Amino acid sequence: MTKKKTGKSAPALPLNSILDGDCIEVMNSLPEGSVDLIFADPPYNLQLRGDLHRPDNSKVDAVDNDWDQFDSFRVYDEFTRAWLAAARRILKPDGAIWVIGSYHNVFRMGAELQNQGFWILNDVVWRKSNPMPNFRGKRLTNAHETLIWAGKSEKSKYTFNYEALKSLNEGTQMRSDWVLPICTGHERLKNDAGDKAHPTQKPESLLHRVLLATTNPGDVVLDPFFGTGTTGAVAKMLGRDYIGIEREAEYRAVAAKRLARVRKLDNEALEVTQSKRAEPRVPFGQVVERGMLRPGEELWSINGRHKAKVRADGSLIGADVKGSIHQVGAACEKAPSCNGWTYWHFRRDGKKVPIDLLRQQIRSEMRAN
Amino acid sequence: MTKKKTGKSAPALPLNSILDGDCIEVMNSLPEGSVDLIFADPPYNLQLRGDLHRPDNSKVDAVDNDWDQFDSFRVYDEFTRAWLAAARRILKPDGAIWVIGSYHNVFRMGAELQNQGFWILNDVVWRKSNPMPNFRGKRLTNAHETLIWAGKSEKSKYTFNYEALKSLNEGTQMRSDWVLPICTGHERLKNDAGDKAHPTQKPESLLHRVLLATTNPGDVVLDPFFGTGTTGAVAKMLGRDYIGIEREAEYRAVAAKRLARVRKLDNEALEVTQSKRAEPRVPFGQVVERGMLRPGEELWSINGRHKAKVRADGSLIGADVKGSIHQVGAACEKAPSCNGWTYWHFRRDGKKVPIDLLRQQIRSEMRAN
């Protein structure tokens, strides 16, 4: 994690509960700037409230088949605009949003995200390992859905647990295409009649990756289209707080039952590989102050082509430059920048050792206290 | 192929040539309803800010061409609206279009396609097998681009060579995600200075699949952003007629030279066998995400002497080491390396089972498609 938290949150926030109602109205009733992350899986089909109006103020009847394609896009866009604006208002300045959709609606959502000033960070492809085949052989098997990850604004210092995702991928940077199975088997919730409780239940593995990547423990995660509560279940398991909004009583009931069964993982399991940026900063001068290197001692560049001398104030002096370990390293390599900690080496027992080793010693002493 | 052709085409069509000029004006000068397929790779409007350097300090040669600069989304949308309208006019009633883009522009293109009455048939993900990494560790590796395939209208009897694609895919239905390498090596065209002739040259393999899937021999394929002429080269190879439009003289020259060298393939050569799929890599993190092992669960070494705990990001924590299943295994055994998949075991029904069993389950699910 790279981001400091204030720990403050609006007192009125209904954490870890499922709210009943239309998500736009409910979100508008929540305090501004109070949510860390929103995950939204909006309906693709136009099951809209009857109170939407065309630009000419004529009322739209969402169950009326009489309207044309253009009208239906207009209504869907109006719906998208409204819920995204409501979502944006309740996000913290450094908050972020995920939306998921298929080609029916994702282009309209992506464009509207950009129109409202969200800053797209990645589009992510969920590549389904067991999709429904195309039975008629008239198109390609529709084997993926698209997620969009966006910051509230271009300036947002969004959360991204780079090292944790790298670990998930066995040490290689996580890519924008994720191969995960669809939700089947025991994970797929059934209603009392034995049918699937929700038509588009998302797999927990998908939410696991999303929440591990872009939230920290204790963050507030809101899902305006809660459905059977996959977002809440994974949030609870991972020690995040959730808020669900769902207007269908049947889905709320299934989700509540599901969430009651979920247990939070213990803290050690939740701990995640940390970025080096989270380590405390150690100025090179401390290495000299502590006598780990003496003023006048010579350092060699990693490639052995350059050398420089340590000075009492923690600066270096090279062939024709003076300055910090980074500045002199950059000058030697004629590079725009240089990490002096890994660039410069000193001799111990005939071996060349990076000065970063000394920093690690200081840090481990700091931790011990 | 599923569709009958009349064989008629407008007499004035400048087949198999590269037209000079702005694509909107040139398309408007062509006869209405005369083109079978359009493939369009328009500017992406990347909105890049400063320079980007690799960790080794080399500078990334980014797309900084004038043709990719737009003042605002409004200007870009107006451009998109205009060229798509011009493209739609010249398409035959049963014609279709492909567009390609990244998250910077593809949502706006997709929405405008729908607004104009194009009928989206699939969105297709080009998963790059060798993308550029994310050098700052601030986002996911941007490892794909998105194509949209759309008919001129909902009524269009579009061409789709289902069986051809099925055999390209070793007998199973072609999916909407295509794994193909980016254009490198000898295929990448150079200018006289030895630099890449065009910053965004597409691989021929991509166009091969597009044209094989959605055109028949003798069809007319138009590319309004011709660049170095990949669309033309593959069209000529496959016995389709092409029309290219390009306003940069330098690109036209490179494309003309390239096309002069291309020969139409004979039918036997067309049946190129595709490279076999390698056994897919399965990161241990997927086992955790999928809930096959719970974070916090304990693993035992094969000899029973060591144990370690699973963490939420797919790393392990042992007595005094953290890291991947392989790293922790190696540390326990004080060995230089270790295959964690066969080294670590978990308990099921009182028995110790190697975690490799879980990997095999995932692989068999993946193969099932």
Add this chain to the structure above:
DNA sequence: GTGCTTGGTGAATCAGTAT
């Protein structure tokens, strides 16, 4: 010729903190 090492590169919206 073969195999190994070294170097280069690809549509990229790529930093955070202290002064």
Add this chain to the structure above:
DNA sequence: CATACTGATTCACCAAGCA
């Protein structure tokens, strides 16, 4: 607010040079 400084950060593949 801008400016300066610290220092974190890469994967797959291809080509060329060399043993």
